[in-house]
Amino acid sequence: MAKLGSIGVILTISCLLASTLYVNARKQGLDIAEDFLDFPRKDFYLEKEKVVKFRVFVQDLSVNHPNTTTYDVAQASITATSPTGFGKVRVIDDLVTAQPNGNSRALGRLQGLLTRSDLTTLAISVNLNLYFSAGPYAGSIISLLGRNQIALAERELVVAGGTGVFRFARGYAIQKTNSTRTNVSVLEYNIYTTYNAKLNEVDEM
Numbered sequence: 001m002a003k004l005g006s007i008g009v010i011l012t013i014s015c016l017l018a019s020t021l022y023v024n025a026r027k028q029g030l031d032i033a034e035d036f037l038d039f040p041r042k043d044f045y046l047e048k049e050k051v052v053k054f055r056v057f058v059q060d061l062s063v064n065h066p067n068t069t070t071y072d073v074a075q076a077s078i079t080a081t082s083p084t085g086f087g088k089v090r091v092i093d094d095l096v097t098a099q100p101n102g103n104s105r106a107l108g109r110l111q112g113l114l115t116r117s118d119l120t121t122l123a124i125s126v127n128l129n130l131y132f133s134a135g136p137y138a139g140s141i142i143s144l145l146g147r148n149q150i151a152l153a154e155r156e157l158v159v160a161g162g163t164g165v166f167r168f169a170r171g172y173a174i175q176k177t178n179s180t181r182t183n184v185s186v187l188e189y190n191i192y193t194t195y196n197a198k199l200n201e202v203d204e205m
């Protein structure tokens with residue numbers, strides 16, 4: 001009987017100890033293995049990551065160009081009377097080249113939406129994918145977001161992420177106008193981004 005009693009005491013103390021440890025672990029934000037029994041997961045870390053700067057040129061043909069690659073898709077009730085064309089949505093699929101000349105090496109396309117989204121200043125919300133179909137990044141995408149205030153000499157956009165060599169990418173892009181002629185603007189994108197992040201599994205404990 002005395003033996004059973006002492007086993008009971010030991011069990012009680014063990015339970016108290018375990019729950020105290022559990023609460024402490026919780027407080028410290030540590031992972032409780034049983035929390036993940038029905039929620040499998042694996043930890044990874046980024047082993048190596050480089051930063052690159054490169055420049056591409058975008059052949060932006062106006063909607064009036066006979067071979068245009070940009071089309072207006074929608075506008076708002078205010079667009080026609082808005083000083084900034086507020087509410088106009090345009091979709092583009094512009095040729096991306098290695099040099100300003102439209103006949104230079106084709107690297108891919110800049111595709112997505114441009115939305116006039118500032119009531120008082122001429123500014124465009126961009127939602128664009130820079131898709132490489134040739135060159136060193138063929139098959140990879142950089143996703144660009146941001147506010148393009150087109151009257152500025154340099155417009156800064158966000159590199160929000162990417163695919164392929166640009167998985168986990170983050171950075172920024174400086175957009176400048178390289179030249180303009182009838183119905184064609186050649187835009188220069190200087191892109192600063194991380195790339196080549198190698199994903200490694202965290203060793204089992």
Ligand SMILES: *[C@@H]1O[C@H](CO)[C@@H](O)[C@H](O)[C@H]1NC(C)=O
Nearest residue numbers: 062064065066067182183184
């Ligand atoms: C430029 O656009 C205008 C319409 O605004 C058109 O009449 C003209 O043919 C276009 N010129 C070229 C070279 O694209």
Ligand SMILES: *[C@@H]1O[C@H](CO)[C@@H](O)[C@H](O)[C@H]1NC(C)=O
Nearest residue numbers: 061065066067068182183184
């Ligand atoms: C439009 O494309 C056609 C066919 O590629 C080409 O011959 C023509 O010169 C282009 N027009 C302009 C204004 O670039």
Ligand SMILES: *[C@@H]1O[C@H](CO)[C@@H](O)[C@H](O)[C@H]1NC(C)=O
Nearest residue numbers: 055099100176177178179188
């Ligand atoms: C356009 O790009 C070329 C090639 O990089 C460069 O030499 C030239 O200075 C640029 N022009 C402008 C106005 O930025």
